[in-house]
């Protein structure tokens with residue numbers, strides 16, 4: 716039997732839902748240790764990692780990147796639930812697309828979504844408090860301006876950064892839509908892979924899928940973010956991302 720795993724997260728983070736999805740799909744049971752941003756450094760350090768979440772501690776290993784977690788989960792997944800094709804050329808294509816999406820899509824959707832969310836202090840506090848320990852939730856009432864300031868600086872959430880992210884998001888979505896234009900059901904090959912999972916998870920801040928592993932109620936989102944989500948959802952890439960969640964997340 717596979718041992719229970721421990722996953723350190725910022726619960727609403729899309730890289731964390733990428734990891735949860737891979738673990739759920741592989742049937743690996745885990746405890747989740749959620750933290751608010753910035754406070755997460757303590758949990759990450761305690762787990763033996765350096766800086767970012769998700770961090771998975773399992774079978775004596777500490778995995779510090781969502782892609783490493785997907786690959787680890789895959790080694791324990793039953794054949795019909797594997798995320799990486801056995802065929803080397805297809806596997807290489809999946810891995811290249813996953814890396815590109817990790818590096819470009821994840822930061823872009825995060826920056827755009829945060830730029831809207833941080834504009835409303837109370838809503839932003841409620842979001843970062845959800846799933847965090849009581850003492851972090853309590854401290855956030857007074858430290859939120861500092862935490863949000865660090866996030867703005869660290870993630871370059873400013874007008875120029877948001878504009879760059881919109882441009883890079885448009886490019887990525889055009890690339891994905893070019894792949895989907897021939898009517899294929901998945902980004903690579905004829906089965907659900909890590910490329911589909913990564914695209915859907917990292918698009919989630921701007922598609923708000925109902926099956927996301929953290930509540931993202933669209934009716935509570937700031938109107939400007941809601942408008943962007945609705946526009947994204949209407950595009951072929953948005954329809955695809957929502958379908959991946961609907962058909963493969965649970």
Ligand SMILES: N[C@@H](CCC(=O)N[C@@H](CS)C(=O)NCC(=O)O)C(=O)O
Nearest residue numbers: 728730766767768769779780781782
């Ligand atoms: N390449 C990493 C990126 C993860 C990532 O950017 N995590 C963010 C949360 S969405 C984080 O922990 N940021 C904290 C920091 O950069 O200090 C992965 O795929 O796991």
